[in-house]
Amino acid sequence: KIRTTLKETKHYKKIFVFCNNRKQIKKVKKTLPPSATLVSGSIPASIVFPEHHLCFLSFSCLSGVAPNTISRWETGDSPGMYGQVGAARLKDLMPGDFLTHKSFGVGQYQGLKIITAKEKKQECLKITYSDGGVLYLPTEHLTMIYKYQQTGGGHVRMSTLGKSSWLRQKRRAKQTAKSVIKDLIKTQTLRSLPRGFVYGHNDELYKTLRESFPYKETPDQKKAILSVVQDMEKEMPVDRLICGDVGYGKTEVALRAIIKSVSSNKTVFFLAPTTLLADQHYILSKERLGPLGVEIELLSRFKTKPEQKKILEKLSNGFIDLLVGTHRLLSADVVAPRLGLLIVDEEQRFGVRHKEIIKKIRPNIDIITLSATPIPRTLQQSLVGIKNISKIDTPPKLRKPIETIVSYFNWEAVRFAVEREISRNGQIYFLHNDINSLPFFHKKLSFMFPLLSIGIAHGKMKTKTLEPTVLSFFAGEIDILLCTTIIESGLDVANANTIIINNAQNFGLSQLYQIRGRVGRSPKQAYSLLFVPAGVSINADAFKRLKAIETYTQLGSGYDIAQRDLELRGAGSMFGYEQSGHLSPVGFEMYCDLLKEASD
Known part of the structure; x- marks a missing residue:
């Protein structure tokens, strides 16, 4: 085995063989080629750099214990590993995957092939195109391609080899990427002017709130809080995105910013995309900030017209410290003379009109955005120095992964799941996304569980029924x-x-992930039961989504889910931009690289 491996690598100009002890050295020494050098030590796997004729061999690989050889492009995400942000890695590619080539456009990967050219054998990626054309790409040119990911579902439009249409698409994508970066830089420039005041250092109110937090802050949460506090104590306006998986503690970061702002006699708006989420933030704010004397109100459809009018009067007279609400906060009649901070939860879920209003507000006040939509790592790298981002990746202590099961629908499985939860004094969500048939399910559940209290909640309900x-x-x-x-x-x-x-089967992958995230927010083991109808054929895409949600159960798996679905649909609009029209032809990874080029 040792002799064979060394023979295969003899054409390299420099070979370094790593051995742990004298016994290993003795075994290898006899068969070393002149270009090889023995090194005392160990490496986890052999690494080759074909373009530099350089080879590092581990003894375990030579002896057959670990025969894998890792090429330059497969060694991980170390800085400078590839020429661009989103370059594909060989280990991430499967036959059937779509790839974007910088010069030739979108094609389909068919696997690795050995091609003989000029009496020299070369390992190449076989990529086919829409006209039947085939491109054989040597593996040392891997930095020319990106794994193609589009902005939504649907058919992938492959390019035609040799056609100029690809160059036009790439040129348009490049122009929009420049436009995005230009817009971001313009916003940052406008916000580089001093706001006219500086928030004070953390006072007694802030310390009291911090001490009342019932959990231990996670390391990432601490970093995010510190970044926000430092931002607020500078002269420049705050514009920071707090990104973290569902239930990872983003709201606590927001609460610390709120108390700091209120302590400096500023009003805060807390904007949420849905009535229920606004209500949730209002309840939590009252619980945490109310005892500190913070005057808090809620403005949403849960309030009657007379109640809304009264709240707006209080606000205009400066008697409200924190106003929580939906897009109603963005209406022209909502006037806050002391407005200093806007917190936006899940900005990407707002409509284009509301995003434009938020965008216009940005230059004038501090803004903190919360998002459970994981930011693609490639996109984050593209925006270094332009966008302030804090990521909360560490889960709260004692949090357990959600046990997820996909099954054909049957009432006995429902009975088992409900009785298991009730036996530990817990509560259950039963999600059925068809308002017309909700009464049937309510009747059936009431018959099965006569001693349990069963409520109904849907978006068409009147406020006076939904809120209670x-x-x-x-x-x-x-x-x-x-x-x-x-x-x-x-x-x-x-x-x-x-x-x-x-x-x-009717839900998108990211939507399933968000819905599943409603449970598992305590040290208790949480369960998610996903039903599909028996006897109904499920298309391939739906099957893949269900397989993925069943697979990705580990804590923090939002990034894996995002890579499949959520990043692609949400990333284009994450910072208030809709770029999917120009993003689709080139793919998400290449678009991120164009963003990076535009920002350099």
């Missing part, structure tokens, strides 16, 4: 909440640790 139902579930007075996707964002009930999702 949601509040009762918060309070633990309802055992089973039969609901639609209205609970996708906003319901944070630590005692609810079982979720049943019916017709799971």
